[in-house]
Amino acid sequence: MRVSWAYRFDAATAALERLQTQLLQHQQRLATGQRLQQLGDDPAALARVLRMDELIAQTQRQRDTLALLQQELQALQLHTEGLSDALAEIAVLLQEALDAKNLDKPALIAERLHQRLEDLVARANAEFAGHYLFAGTQHEAPFRLQRTTATAENPSGLQVTFAGNLQERTAQPTAGGSEALSIRADELFGQGGTELFGLVVAAYNLLAYRADGSQRPPEESLSAQEREQLQQLIPQLLAFRQRIDRVTARTAERQSRWQVLAEQLEQYLTQLRAFRSADADADLVQVALELQKGQTALQALLQTLSRVLTQSLFDML
Amino acid sequence: MSFRVLYITRSALLAQQAALDITSGNIANVNTPGYTRRRPVLVPIVPQPGAQGTGVLLLRIQEFRARYLEQQLRNTTARHAAAESDERVLQRITAILGEPATGDTGVAALLEKFLDALRDAAYNPADLSRRQLLLQRAEAFAQALNRIGQDLEQLRQELLGQAQQQLDALNPLLQRLAELNIRRASSPEGSETAIALADEQARLLDTLARQLPITTTQDERGMITVSLAGHVLVSGGSALRLELRQQLDDASGERSAQVWLIAESGTPIASVPLEQGELGSLLHHYNVTLDGQERTTGFSLVRELNGWVAELVERINAVLAQGYGLEDTGPTPPGRALFQGTTLQTVRLAADVAADARALPLSAAPGQPDDGTIAWRLLDELQQPVLSGGRTARGAYSAIVTQLGTLQAQVQERRQWLQMSQQQLEAQRQALEGVNLDEEALNLIRYQKAFEAAARVASVAASLLDTLIRMGS
Structure with missing residues (x-):
């Protein structure tokens, strides 16, 4: 597939946005201990939590x-x-x-x-x-x-x-x-x-x-x-x-x-x-692992972008 | 010796120079939104009979436009923009409600505090301080509902203002599209001007598609016809005007806003139902989600909350109407209520009870100050599934919050899916239309070398001419 210059940056921006959003969610969960940060995070769990x-x-x-x-x-x-x-x-x-x-x-x-x-x-x-x-x-x-x-x-x-x-x-x-x-x-x-x-x-x-x-x-x-x-x-x-x-x-x-x-x-x-906690509280170990995974992915993405995005034939001319 | 070599070389120099111009134009606009890459189309010049060799001509500039993708992309853009707007509005709403609530905040927590105070007053109904606390908690609950009602109404008005602003920005855009149609029709096909105008058309249509679910067709002269919900918005050199109009239903008091198409003469043509686009989303939330008088089956948060408040107030007041205050001695209950008003914005403490905590009717019989039967009955009733749908007072509120959560989840999921879909379509579009710098660098070398070679040929030709001249002299 032909990849345009602008799309390389658009795709990189979208990937960065996605990863940073995920990281923010993990950080919020770790900071608050709450799994449900927004109503839309898990409506079925939300209904159970509200009932509990x-x-x-x-x-x-x-x-x-x-x-x-x-x-x-x-x-x-x-x-x-x-x-x-x-x-x-x-x-x-x-x-x-x-x-x-x-x-x-x-x-x-x-x-x-x-x-x-x-x-x-x-x-x-x-x-x-x-x-x-x-x-x-x-x-x-x-x-x-x-x-x-x-x-x-x-x-x-x-x-x-x-x-x-x-x-x-x-x-x-x-x-x-x-x-x-x-x-x-x-x-x-x-x-x-x-x-x-x-x-x-x-x-x-x-x-x-x-x-x-x-x-x-x-x-x-x-x-x-x-x-x-x-x-x-x-x-x-x-x-x-x-x-x-x-x-x-x-x-x-x-x-x-x-x-x-x-x-x-x-x-x-x-x-x-206990029932409430199962739905509402963050599994801190899992969230910490997810955060670590996200940070690694972000680091890898940034390294890749710094190498790939700066390379152009013009540099060789 | 013929001098054709000089003509051939001249055409080559001009053609390669034009190609270099086009390439440099591509490089210059590498980050310009809506710019589509161009390529020079070079053709050999057909020589005269008997002539040897031929020059080169820049026949036209080739544009790369993925027309088959553009309509699909604009449909997705309209849906994605609507989902993004839905997500923003729902986030604002949940922030107003303070949900998901933690600790002692939120409507549910205030309702629980009211019930706790009711229990304390039921246990010791003769104690004035407990009655006063009950009134304070009831007032705090009512005030929280008032604040939510006011904030939701403020948000509703804000959405209307945004819709108006966006519509105001769209009318000049439609006018510009009509102007571009005229200019495009008079520009020669394959010229830089025609391509630049087409780029601008595409860019304006992309902007329009974020707001409205438009469909477009293009004729052979490059003129675009823009339609919205079956009505032609832009055709040739003329464009309709869009206007936001509010309509008041006298019977229900429902105030709704619609987009109307207005002819150049100022005559209203029709209102258009908008289901997609940011404008469609804003009007949907104004007309449905935040409209307390909404009569359709769509999810109206304010209507649901108002219904809950009305039912809750009715239940509370019905139980308390059977009770007696501390000073009541008559044989029949005075029929006092705790709350008046039946909507988020209007609910408040009844004046007589608010003025004197002793008037709170908590006893089942007159002259029995330590009897809290009515208070206990009310507490029990508010914890039993007596509201419509077999829900408790808090359960009914939770059901509304859950419904909002489900809606938010659906919107998030739709937005993510549409974003991915849009990115894929954009990637395909960019694959054809976008500028690739490495490619352009190669082209730059290609045309530079060709130019240099043509210049070298010119130099050789000049040398040959020089030799001929010297021979003659």
């Missing part, structure tokens, strides 16, 4: 949500255990009031019981990350211990009111799956969320007040009837403790279930990242 990105983001969000909820469950478990302990202490206190050694100390025990009641209310107002754990979907301290007008049934006038609601606060740790996150107050504390507190107030009234509603003087013993009434309150309180313990156990079971789920999600994430 979406799944990774979703799974990470699920994992993070689960971690957040698990922390709340841990706090919930801690606080229900605390409630259970508080109830146990109250039951022990009432048992002490019935003990023969303490017949003359009901007023003193009543005072300690009052402190326990305050502690119980404080525990029932437990919060975590801005939520009151037993307030339902309300956003204020749900339990308040207040003193109302004294009556024959409630000579102390002590009353615990519930300002929360009995709605379940839900969350969706996994796609499409709604889970109740909060514990309803009536599950823990009985009807209206205050039944348990009513029992403690009743015990307090028995210890601190006489049957006629007057305040019990220090060192005055309980009557046989009052002792009988107090005796009946203890199993009721312990029944509440059992109820709280059941909630604690259920919470622990959920925590364990979510822990398994979290581990599965972490494993899934690792797999997704």
Whole structure:
């Protein structure tokens, strides 16, 4: 084939352009570690990478949500255990009031019981990350211990009111799956969320007040009837403790279930990242070899061009 | 003794000198685009009856023109130029979209950040700071879409401007082709002028072929007829004018641009559909790829993105319309939306929600500030394949990006293939038409030696004449 002077240079320019473009691509891949530098590099791989990105983001969000909820469950478990302990202490206190050694100390025990009641209310107002754990979907301290007008049934006038609601606060740790996150107050504390507190107030009234509603003087013993009434309150309180313990156990079971789920999600994430990496990340060894090959080819081309392009018959004339 | 030797020598000196001129012309134009090599055609002068010996005559200059390749090359050029332009435009588009995105950049990443903030607000809907963060993320997402919409529209207008500039440059070129036709017809065939004019014609046609998918025919006088999509652009000494006109469809609001053929009288003749050439590519991207109102089945990125935005906004707002804000107490939901506007350029935060984060309707019931049911529902919905085509919110965007990637890959592949094809055709053309310096060096020696020999003959003839004169005296 006849080769014109201009075409020798055009062909050399085209070959140089091609090689330099390839070299630039290899350099970019090495510098960024990304195989896909442009959308058009490999559309099939791009589609897979974009899908993997979406799944990774979703799974990470699920994992993070689960971690957040698990922390709340841990706090919930801690606080229900605390409630259970508080109830146990109250039951022990009432048992002490019935003990023969303490017949003359009901007023003193009543005072300690009052402190326990305050502690119980404080525990029932437990919060975590801005939520009151037993307030339902309300956003204020749900339990308040207040003193109302004294009556024959409630000579102390002590009353615990519930300002929360009995709605379940839900969350969706996994796609499409709604889970109740909060514990309803009536599950823990009985009807209206205050039944348990009513029992403690009743015990307090028995210890601190006489049957006629007057305040019990220090060192005055309980009557046989009052002792009988107090005796009946203890199993009721312990029944509440059992109820709280059941909630604690259920919470622990959920925590364990979510822990398994979290581990599965972490494993899934690792797999997704591996799938993504296969398409999106540059094989650095291969790219380095390609770069070396390209550099060698470029060097050879430049040497060839420097020899061939400078030769002409005119040089011999 | 005859004096014919002097006439013969004279013709030889003139012919070899002309051949040397032609060779030096070839060498001088070795790098001139569109120049085709020439060769002197030398013929013996037919002698008078009874005469001995004959002189030489430069009959004509031979041009080397690969006419059979030129149309094929111009077709390939038009397609290659279109592919090159497509590639450039698609690279600009992907740069605007910021794809393939890495790290926290890009629309998809901003959508994910919005979903993360939605999760945080769902978990603690009474927390004002989380609501505020959700609004900020939503606004950042909307602003990214606005920026993309504006940049794509700016690119669209830029393409129209480029098309206009290129068209402006083509009209004088068409006029020049018509003028060349007249001059070519009056130039003697085989003359240097005729060949130089043919070179210029070819060069102008090559330039024209980059912009428009033209076809050409040539008559026996060398006049070129240029046609475009079945319409004659240049014929003889007259040329039509090209004009870029925009058309607005009142029903759809679609604004498209077409190239119109305009007669010398100024009367519009017809609009021509351009599928190849750089101009065809620019108008295609203006009329289809970047046209949000495009109604054909061609891939319109802006229409696809607008459709995605509209569907996404509708879904988000439909879920939030069932929710209550922190201060809402009425029995029915206030029906608030998060976004207003349904296109890339117009989507933004709804004014009432933007003004007060407490108004964000995240709860399923009034007066339950810690209820994030609606927020959870929205988060779930945006991660489920609920959009058209069974896609998730992000999946639908990814599908558009993938479609763009596929288009870019096709264009790259087509451009590379056409570039190779064009190079091969150009090599064939150059093989015939191009100047080879070594060849010209040989010719230079050939004609130089012939010239020197003729001069030597003249010297011998002069010596002979001298002898004759001395004999006579």
